[in-house]
Amino acid sequence: MAFLKKNNTKSNETPKNETSTASVNVMQQWNNYVDWLDSKGMKGSPELDKGDKGFQMMEMYRKENPSFTLTKDDIGVIQQRLQDYRSFAIDSIKQGKMKIIYGGKEVFYKDLAPEQQKDVEQNYMGKIAKTGIDNFPGQFTTSTKFSSEFISKVNSREIEGRVGFNPLTPTESAAVGAKVAEMQGAAKATGPKFSLKKK
Numbered sequence: 468m469a470f471l472k473k474n475n476t477k478s479n480e481t482p483k484n485e486t487s488t489a490s491v492n493v494m495q496q497w498n499n500y501v502d503w504l505d506s507k508g509m510k511g512s513p514e515l516d517k518g519d520k521g522f523q524m525m526e527m528y529r530k531e532n533p534s535f536t537l538t539k540d541d542i543g544v545i546q547q548r549l550q551d552y553r554s555f556a557i558d559s560i561k562q563g564k565m566k567i568i569y570g571g572k573e574v575f576y577k578d579l580a581p582e583q584q585k586d587v588e589q590n591y592m593g594k595i596a597k598t599g600i601d602n603f604p605g606q607f608t609t610s611t612k613f614s615s616e617f618i619s620k621v622n623s624r625e626i627e628g629r630v631g632f633n634p635l636t637p638t639e640s641a642a643v644g645a646k647v648a649e650m651q652g653a654a655k656a657t658g659p660k661f662s663l664k665k666k
Contacts, residue, residue, distance in 0.1 A: 491622045494613040496537050497545055501612045503528050511594070511610030521604035543602040550600075552617050553592040560587065567591070 504510040504524065515521040522539055529535045537545075559565045560576045567587065569579060576584060590596070598607035 491618055494618050498612040500528055501609055504609055511606050513606050516605040542604050543600050546600045546608055549595045549611055552613055553595045555617055557591055
């Protein structure tokens with residue numbers, strides 16, 4: 468799996484709510500929104516990258532669900548939490564808590580060849596890695612929901628690091644965005660090699 472070249476015309480500003488945390492409520496709201504997009508056939512759709520379509524869909528959802536409180540200022544924070552979620556999933560795989568489907572076979576991480584392990588570490592949940600932090604709810608950001616296990620561990624404060632405690636500074640956010648854009652530069656898209664399966 469390779470990085471996919473992405474239109475970088477969206478905002479590269481630091482999220483205004485970067486000092487807030489992606490609480491359980493925020494993650495659950497995000498999951499509900501992604502479910503709604505899925506019901507409209509728009510979950511992870513490239514159409515969301517066109518113009519302000521990503522934000523327009525959020526406002527459409529808000530009209531149908533007035534209790535929805537997420538705004539465009541929350542997207543950068545959600546994207547960082549999705550990065551944390553990806554790290555959590557990869558750690559679970561490496562610790563043998565999860566099996567993955569790799570090359571059509573169900574295996575543990577330890578049973579993969581070194582180059583295959585590197586592939587998993589670099590490309591698992593690759594759509595989250597592709598979007599980085601661009602503060603826009605486009606196709607890659609809306610392709611993923613937070614798992615109930617991850618939400619539970621955030622809620623119980625079992626997860627250390629940036630999750631809910633130490634958001635990106637403006638400098639870090641800009642650096643991450645620049646690095647992701649650099650990595651996306653000359654990449655080509657290929658199909659997924661693996662998926663996750665509970666042990």
